[in-house]
Amino acid sequence: MTQELWTAVDNYFSNLLVSEDAALQEALASSAAAGLPAIQVSAVEGKFLHLLAQMISARKILEMGTLGGYSTIWLARALPEQGRVITLEANPKHMEIARKNFARAGVAEKVELRLGKALDTLPQLAADNRGPFDLVFIDANKSNMPEYFEWSLKLTRRGGVILADNVVRSGGVLEAASGDADIQGVRRFAEMVAKEKRVSATALQTVGGKGYDGFALLVVNR
Ligand SMILES: C[S@@+](CC[C@H](N)C(=O)[O-])C[C@H]1O[C@@H](n2cnc3c(N)ncnc32)[C@H](O)[C@@H]1O
Numbered sequence: 142m143t144q145e146l147w148t149a150v151d152n153y154f155s156n157l158l159v160s161e162d163a164a165l166q167e168a169l170a171s172s173a174a175a176g177l178p179a180i181q182v183s184a185v186e187g188k189f190l191h192l193l194a195q196m197i198s199a200r201k202i203l204e205m206g207t208l209g210g211y212s213t214i215w216l217a218r219a220l221p222e223q224g225r226v227i228t229l230e231a232n233p234k235h236m237e238i239a240r241k242n243f244a245r246a247g248v249a250e251k252v253e254l255r256l257g258k259a260l261d262t263l264p265q266l267a268a269d270n271r272g273p274f275d276l277v278f279i280d281a282n283k284s285n286m287p288e289y290f291e292w293s294l295k296l297t298r299r300g301g302v303i304l305a306d307n308v309v310r311s312g313g314v315l316e317a318a319s320g321d322a323d324i325q326g327v328r329r330f331a332e333m334v335a336k337e338k339r340v341s342a343t344a345l346q347t348v349g350g351k352g353y354d355g356f357a358l359l360v361v362n363r
Pocket residue numbers: 180181182205206207208209210211212213229230231232235257258259260280281282
C-alpha cells in the first residue's frame with residue numbers, strides 16, 4: 142500500500158461524495174498562494190466534520206487552529222441559522238487569509254475569529270461565558286493538547302463531542318521516549334483521556350491524501 146493509492150482512493154470518494162464548491166476550492170488556493178502550509182483537513186475529512194456537526198445538531202462549535210479556514214467553512218456550513226463557530230488562531234497572517242475565505246464562502250456571519258495563542262484566548266472565552274459548546278475540534282499545535290483537553294472539558298456540554306486531530310503521527314505516537322514535543326503532547330493527552338471519567342473515547346487511524354494519521358473522538362458523558 143502506498144501514499145499514491147491512498148490519495149487515489151481519497152480522490153475517488155471525494156469526487157463521488159464530497160461537493161467541494163468554488164469557495165472551498167478558493168480557500169485552498171488562496172491559502173497555498175499565500176504560502177500557508179497545506180496541513181488543513183482533506184476534503185473527505187472536512188465533509189466528515191460537517192456530517193458530525195449535523196449528526197449532533199451542533200449550534201455552537203469551538204475550533205482550535207484555523208489556518209486558512211478550510212475546516213471552519215465545513216463546520217460553519219453544518220450550522221443552523223443562528224449557529225456559530227468560534228475559531229482560535231495564533232498567526233495573524235493565517236487569520237487574515239481565513240477572514241477573506243469566510244467572506245467568500247458566505248459564512249462570515251457565522252464565524253468568530255479570535256487571534257492569539259489558544260492558551261491565552263481560551264480563558265477569555267470562558268470568562269466571556271461563550272460556552273458550553275456542542276462540538277470542539279482540537280487542531281492547533283499538538284504540544285499543548287493536554288491543556289486543550291482540559292479547556293475542552295470545561296467548555297463542552299454534557300453529551301457534546303470533542304474531536305482531536307493528528308493523534309497518530311505516522312505511528313510516532315508509539316515512541317514513548319520521543320524528543321518530539323508534538324508526540325509527547327499527544328501521548329500525555331491520550332493518557333489524560335484514558336483516566337478521565339467524564340469522557341468516553343476512542344481513536345481511529347486513517348490513511349488518505351494527507352498520509353497516515355488519525356483522530357481521537359470523545360463524548361462528554363451525560
Ligand atoms: C493544522 S492547522 C489547522 C488546520 C485547520 N483546522 C483546517 O483543517 O483547515 C494548525 C493551526 O494552528 C495554529 N496554531 C499553532 N499554534 C497555535 C496556538 N498556540 N494557538 C492557536 N493556534 C495555533 C497554526 O498557526 C495553524 O494555523
